[in-house]
Structures are given as C-alpha cells and as structure tokens.
Amino acid sequence: MGKIVDIKFTLKRYNFYKPFHIVGSISSEATNIEVEVTLDSGAKGYGEASPSFRVNGERVEALLQFENFVKETITGIDVKNYRKIFDITDKMLATPSVKAAVQYAVLDAFSEEIGIPVYQILGGAKDKIETDKTVGIDSFKNRVEEAKSIYNEGFRVIKIKVGENLAEDIEVMESIFEVTKGAKYIVDANMGYTHKQAVEFIKKVYNMGIDVSVFEQPVLANDIDGLKFVRFNSPFPVAADESARTKYDVLRLIKEEAVDYINIKLMKSGISDALAIVEMAKAANLQLMIGCMSESSVGINQSVHFALGTGAFNFHDLDSHLMMKEEIFRGKFEQKISEIIPKE
Template sequence: MKIQSVCFRRVLYQYFEPFTISLGTHEEQENIEVAVRLEDGTEGWGEASALFVISGETPQMLEKMEETVKEMIVGKDVEGYMNLFSITQNLRATPSIKAAVEFAIIDAFCKINCIKPYQFFGGAKNKLETDKTVGIEDLQTTLSKVKRIYNEGFKKIKIKVGRDVKGDIERVVRSNEIAPDASFVVDANQGFTPKEAVYFIKALADESVNVDVFEQPVFRYDIDGLRFVRWNSPYPVAADESVFTKYDALRVIKEDAVDVINIKLMKSGLSDALAIVQIAQAANVKLMIGCMGESSLGIRQSVHFAAGTGAFTYYDLDAHLSLKEEKFRGDFIQEGPFILLD
C-alpha cells in the first residue's frame, strides 16, 4: 500500500496558565499536524511539537518541511516502514517533524492491518500512570498547584526548578509536606551548575523528600558535570536535553553519567527512540517517557509507544492537560493520572 500524499497543518494552542521552566515562559504552543494518506484513503496522523530553546526548531521552520517530506516518502510502500525510517533519518535536524512523520506512517500501517499502534509496538501494557507538572512559580503558587494536583489523584508530581537554588529547595520541601504520599521528579532543565545541583539535591535528601528522579540538572553538553552530579546524588539522575539521538544515549551511558534517560519522541523520532530503548535495556539504565507541548493528538504517539514497548519506569505525559483544545483527539481514556488504551 503506497503513500499517496502528505499534508501539514499548523495549529495554535493556548496554555490554561503561563508555564515557566528555567529556559523561559510559555503562554502558547504552535504545533504541526502531519497526515499521511494512502492509496485507499487510509490516513495516519502525527503531530510535531517543538520548543526552540530545546531543539532549535520553530513552527515556521517545521511548516516549510512539507515539500521535503513529500519528496522523501510519497510513492513509497507504507509496509516497508523500516525502509522509510532509513529515509527519515535525513530529518534529524527537525526531530519533531521526524517523529510526526514516522508515527503517521505507523498509524497508517496499523489501520490497514486492523491493529492499534501500541499492539504494533509490542502490546506490553494498556494502562499507564503519568505525573503532572508544576512550573517555576513563587512558593505559595507552587504549593497551591501541588495541592490541587494531589487532590486530583496524582501521586507522582514533577516540579520545575533551576533558577533559585535556595528557593527551589523550599518549594520542593514544602510540597513534600502537603503531598506526603506523593513522589516527585525535580527537573532543572539545565538550570544548575554541577555544584549547585549537588547542594540542591543533598538538601532534599536531608529533608527526606520522596524524590524519584533528579532530571537534567546541568547544561546539556556538560557530560562531565552530569556524571559529577550523578555520583554525588542520593537520588537517580536523568538525562533529558543531553539525549536526542541514539548516539547521545550511547555516550552518556559509556560516560557512566546517568541512571535514567528521558526519551521524548519530539527529540528523537520513533526510529531513534526504539534504538535508545534497546541501548538502555542492554545497559540496565531506566527510562522515562516525556513530552514537549503536544496536544491530545500528539501525546497519543508517546502513549502508544510507551505502553506498547513496556520499557518505561517513569511517565511524564501531561502536556495535553495544560492546553486549551476544542476537541479531545487522543484514542485513549484519561482518568486522573491514569491513561487507558482499549
């Protein structure tokens, strides 16, 4: 079954509330929807969602990739998806488009074969439990949001840090007090120096904060610094922005710099994400599945990938919960922190 056409559509979403991380504040998100249409009319869908401060991509840049993608894959057989994935390696400079195109191909393949994408990826699970994220806020706003999320039933909470070491310590410690049965991911988005990161995380340990993962504490290219934090942290340390490709994953593992790798399809595409899973499993490194600013259409990509492979210990799939959408377009059920696939 050959690919007849590819169509891109640019969509603007507003956040319910401004969302701040160490790299900046975001009030809106522009994504690119990708539709791959087969000869019989079957359509597969994907979504590209990028942040310039992380991947160097802009919506304008992504939108202009439409003709390039058409030249690459139109007329090719969707059932030869591995051959198509070899071609899409040429999209590595725009990894979110790579992800959207690759998922749209798999989505179309699954539809003509009457299976769900998570079954294609292995069918390991059909239920996930995600965390929910609190951005960088003042103390009282942080505590108010943590309490609200906790009361919504989320027992895994991510807190963004990285701008004010002492203030961040107080925010996390106080959050632990008001959500005593929760566990936390603390995510610095490259905001700390290695010494600041160690000071911060040891202060949380001194207060017996229930931390699952300390995520991307230092600048993405500072692998020596990342290793320093890992070997001086009482909690597992994760690489996020330090790992886009399978080669990045191999490097941080060889450098003994991480306990966990956060795979985001928007950074890696499906093809590299599959390779990173294999590399991490071979090295006994745990995995987190994360997201950027995907809508429900886009978050389904990571839901199916994570559930199907069953390779992940930590789930951070909450971007769609922060965006104003006219219509929910995920093919999953959201029940508080639980994501269910039929």
C-alpha cells in the same frame, strides 16, 4: 493497498490555561504542526510535531517548508514497509520533531489499514500506564498550592520544575512534601544549576527526609562531566533530558557512566531513534522515563502508544495536553486522572 498518496502539514496553535514557566522560558501557547498521511485505500494517519528551539534548534516556520521534501521522498511507499520510511526520515537530523510526526503518522495509517492499534504494532507490552502532572516555576505560594491541587486530583507522581532560585527551590520542596505525603517526585532543573548547586539542592532535600524518584537534567546539556559529578554525589537517580537528544548522545552518556535515567522524548529523537535508545538502555542497565514538549492530544497519543507498545518506562511525563485548551480531544487513548489506557 497501503501506499502513501498524499502528505499534508497543517499549522496548529493551542493556548495554555495559564503560562507555563521553566528555567529560561515562559510559554502561553504552543505552535505545532499536524502531519496527515493518506493512503491509496483512503486510510489516514496523524502525527504531530511540537518543535523546540531551546532543545532542538527548530523553528516552526522552517519546518513547514519540509512538506514538499517529505512528499517527494516517501510518497508511493507502502506503509507496511515502514522501516524503509524510517530509514529515509532518519536523515532528517535537523528536524527531529517533524521526523517523529511523519514516522508516527505512517504507523497510524498502517494501524488504520490493518485494524490493529499502534501500541500493538509496537509490541503491546502494557495495557495501561500512569502519568505524572507538572508544577511549573511560579511564586512560592502558587507552586505549593498547585502541587496540593494535583495531589488532590488523584495524581501520585508529581513533577516539580526548579532551577532559577536554589534557596527557594529547597524550601518549596519541603512545603510540597508536607502537603503531598505519599506522592513520588520527579524534580527537573532544566539545566538551571551548576553541578555544585545541584548537589547542594539534592543533599538538603535528602536530609529533609524527602525521596526524589528522578532528578532530571540538573546541569547544562553539554556538561557531561558535571552530569556525572552530580550522579556520583547524589543519593537519588540522575536523568538526562536535554543531554540525550539522539541515540548517539545516549551512547556517549552510557560510555561516560554519566546518568542513571534517560528521558526519551519523541520530539527529540523520532520513533526510530527512540526504539534504538530503549534497547541501548536495556543493554546498559539504565532506567527510562518518557516525556513530552508541548504536544496536544494528537502528539501525546504518539508517546502513549510508544510507551504502551514497548513497556520500557518506569515513569511517564505525558501531561502537556492537560495544560491546553483543545476544542476536541483527539488521542486514541482514554484517561482517568493519571491512568491512561488505549482505545481498542
């Protein structure tokens, strides 16, 4: 019992409550792929791929074509030997979001088979986590109002998107600070600044008396020298996101001493690389946060259980499902404002 007998890919579309704007991208919907793994016992596991052309070079139409390939390569394998499946799917270098979805669906099926939640299979290090909520790029007034609304909801970690207008970003930070005293801030430029602009932004914010917990991806993904420059000229910790897709990227960042934080996203790395990055970061004394692309509750569930299981993260940016219109919430977790706990 426990052998894979079927794998199914299903295209899913989700509308956002309002357009989500970051540097160079405005989205009003997410087009994802749900992966269903069925075992000979009848147990089923679910994962989700949320592809990003901007980050991974993926297109959803191409990813759907991998359904038969995945079926041919892992059908018949027992899910209790999930590391064998990880080794096979690790070769899917060009399709990391599908790799993540398949790997998690296998763990989810194994979880159903043995009656133990995925987070406990992965170690059970935590029994709750706290997520932030994100302020996208918008008009000055709307950004400040949204931050205030998020704070009033009860979130105490606020992620703020910047990178398209340096002068306005600095003013926005000051105004947000005034209406959200006591919050922690993750500031994400999504590659929007040059290294000099990034240092100007962070030093002016620092001089206002604003504490930034993480300054994320200030420069282009391949500008490792620029990232390092910002790190050594910033009073706040600097994180890599787009620069840290795989464990090989992270190894380079460690060698270059380019960052203080790594933002792990399962959609960039899959479960297997993410596990490796956790151990690499520990060995290098780097801090970790976990983020998301545009996952629904099915996809966010993957990162929730990974974070609970490993207990590796200082910050959790797992809020994309809160931006979507979903008919049914399908995550195996419970959420009260910012606090997330697993369903037993």
